Each structure stands twice: as C-alpha cells, then as structure tokens.
Amino acid sequence: MAFWLLKSEPDVFGWSHLLAKGAVGEEWSGVRNYQARNNMRAMQLGDLAFFYHSNIGKEVVGIMEVTRTSAPDSTTDDPRWDCVMVQAKQPFKRAVTLDDIKAVPELADMVLVKNSRLSVQPVAAAEWALICRMGGV
C-alpha cells in the first residue's frame, strides 16, 4: 500500500465537503497537471492519502482512502485527464500545519516542502507515520 498527499483549497473543496459525501466519496477531479495525474494513475484501491488545505490553513487535516482507481475526469471532455475517487477515512485530532512540518528535520525532503506546487504527491512511509503521530492518530 502506498501513501499520498492531495491538496485542495478549503473554500473550494475542503475536508468538511468530503466528510459530507460520506461513504459515497468524491472524484478528485480538476487536476490538469501531468505529474499530478501520473501520481493518481499510480494509486491502488485502499491506498491512503492526507487531505491538505492549501492557501487557507496550510495544514494536513485528515486521512482519505482511495476507493476507485483512476478513470476519466467527468469535469472535462479532454481524454488526457482522469482522476481517482476518495472518501474521508479519519480526521486528525489536531491539524498539522506546514510550519509544523517544516520544523521537523526528518520531513525536510517532503515533496510538500520541496515542490510546493505539486497538488498530488507521494508520501514516504516514514513521513506518513510521523505526520500521523503529529496529528494525533
């Protein structure tokens, strides 16, 4: 099983929106970047991903599970773009901010820190475990 981090602006689509979808989950649509798309194509059923609020908050707020592997993005007719489906799995007890992450030397190599513009990115197992602990789960 692999670990990922997905970004969204909370005023557009945040953790609460995904929670409201419950077990139905939601398409992670709208990604228009090849690197991000390729990461989604690499996802397997049951993979876990952090939900990161970009711009507002700048924090990891919870964990989602991949419930469908990559398939055509229903928000476009362009066949280049597809996306996975996810559902909210577990909220963090406390959000882990970007500042928190930057303060930890072991997390300095995270894609989140090194390539802040990539909206779908892999997370190493050690990084995953550490951030979960910081989030109280």
Added chain:
DNA sequence: GCCAACGTTGGC
C-alpha cells in the same frame, strides 16, 4: 496582493 517557482504553449 505580490511574486517566485514552475509548467505549458507556440513561434522560430
């Protein structure tokens, strides 16, 4: 609101 970093586009 600004701007740096990065990706994409299109002319040559």
Added chain:
DNA sequence: GCCAACGTTGGC
C-alpha cells in the same frame, strides 16, 4: 528542439 512569453499555483 530551443526558448521567450504567458498562465497558474501557493506561500508569504
């Protein structure tokens, strides 16, 4: 195939 121009993202 290079690279300048442009658009977007996201931290600050």
